[in-house]
Amino acid sequence: MPYYESVLIARQDLSNQQAEALAEKFAGVITNGGGKVAKTEYWGLKSLAYRIKKNRKGHYLQLTIDAPAATVQEMERQMRLNEDLLRHLTLRTDELDTEPSVMMQKPSRDDRPRRGGFERDDNFGGGFGGGFSDRGDA
């Protein structure tokens, strides 16, 4: 069976439990269809880079799946019908990644309210020069 990763964004006014229940719901669809869910991650309530359906924030969830294509299609269909989901993206992957993803490693630093009071997302601040300052001097 092919491997998939599915990232879901749920509405901001759901509670954590409701968001996690949503992940369980779709995991149930997979197991009913003869697939396996290798990993479920809850990334937390993160702020979106732009508004999606009038939401500024969203609960991010990730499912790592090993299931037949038809089952994944059925899950996607139900995701499209679900009004609590703002967006979802399912990608096929070459291998099943059971390690915690980057999102779990640094616990949502950009979502912590900052003391300085000014709002700046350092997600995409650095732009030019940030990452490639070590231009071949070695």
Add this chain to the structure above:
Amino acid sequence: MGRRPFFRGRKSCPFSGEGAPKIDFRDTRLLGRYVSERGKIVPSRITTVSALKQRELAKAIKQARFLGLLPYVVK
């Protein structure tokens, strides 16, 4: 560097070779370095990313944008 004071040596692709980071649409901290302040993808001639990796990178940035992890435009 007596002869050519501004020559900085050969640039190499940051995603090739050993210890290179994996391009992942979830890693906004990494992707953010290859995006301008306006939110645009920086050309590989500036970032020295190889053509193959630039295609991979561009795809990851677009996936991150779709999921609201990176902006399409910063006004």
